[in-house]
Amino acid sequence: MTSSQTPAPDPQPEPGQPKYADRSFRSAAGIAGGVIMLAIALWLGIDAIVRGAGRTPWVALALLVLIVPLIVAFSLRPVVFAGEGRLRVRNPFRTITAPWAAVEGLRSGYSTELFAGGKKYQLWAVPVSMRARKRAVRAQARAGAANDPGAAASRRFGGSDPVPTRAWSDRVVAELRELAEKNAGRDTAQGEVSVRWAYEVIAPAAAGAIALVVLLATG
Template identity: 50%
Template sequence: MTTPDPSREPEPTKPAGTATTPYKDRVYRSPAGVVGGVLVLAIVAWLGIDAVVVGEGRTPWLALATMLFLMPVVFAYTLRPAVFVNDDRLRIRNPLRLIVLPWGQVASLRSGFSNEVVDDSGTTYQLWALPVSVRARSRAARQDARAARAAARAGQGGSGRARAGAAVPGGVVGAADLGTDAAVAGGPRRAETDQAMDELRELHERRQGEPGTQGEVTVRWAYEIIAPAVAGAVLLGVLWGLG
């Protein structure tokens, strides 16, 4: 499940006739990924440091090489992924790449087995920070079904209660009708990542034609992650090869 960072809220716009203040970046992450990454990194660090301190022979070197390889990889796939959004662009921080797409270059945002963005050239980029959860979708569908059944039961007896409420001075509406109206007004429930994708699609529709949202798509490899992981893998291979 993924939730937007509550500390990143859009700033209010200025009154009509003045320039508007652009949105600050809103950040979407996977809380489960962050928690899991912190736990795995803590375990790797604990075991590795213990092996370095008390190990003998090649063990400390093997432990160092393993930590050098594993920790950047775990960080890349758990703590690093994030999606940054503002009025002008969509910035996707995936495990090994950073992709910046101006809204004018975004062709579509689609959801299937994964959440993806497609640019005007047809290139597809996966949103690692917004993983699709079949379980969350099923849970939202079950909650919708229960709400619909409750609203239907309330509606069956609502007319009598509404008439009883109408007899009260001021024309009070029956509680059942209020509950039914609230259920209808609330709309269907959505999984959190699906809600995030809906927000991105809405912002894309509003902003894709604006002058400030044009530009080129840029992609940068995360060499700060790749370099230590490769160094750790090479060192680990050399140590194992030496026997």
């Protein structure tokens, strides 16, 4: 298991040089789904707390303490940050920080994956949609049949065109590969992979689970 370490901040740019802005990648559909699930959970939970009788309010409170952190962890928390010196992957329960020089590969198959430091990590923020990939393949076939120069350029450089010829997850992985190749030689891109567990998510969820078990066992 990779040891948990707090990554050192990237060095500041020299005077007169612009600071590199991190790029972020996350699923808009995942965020929207998380907001909807949070709203439903809070609505039902608060209603049970206010109107419930006996042990029902306490059970509802324990469920909220358990469920809300999990919804946030799997929908709102995941994001991938690509900076000048490193790639930072924020997954539901941990954050992986990989300097570009330590990145061994990125793959988009049935899921998007990062290979770094001899280990494999999933990129939860960049889910793979097989439906979107099939649509992109059909668009690529139509563009190829029409011999569209603009679509060909988009396929080569990963740009965005009115009818994308690659699925979003594939375009993100291609962009991250390009950044890895471009930045791996920088002095700020050296170092080892570090992993930090998200105790701010794990602790309340565990507390809610324990409280729920106690309430049900003593009921």
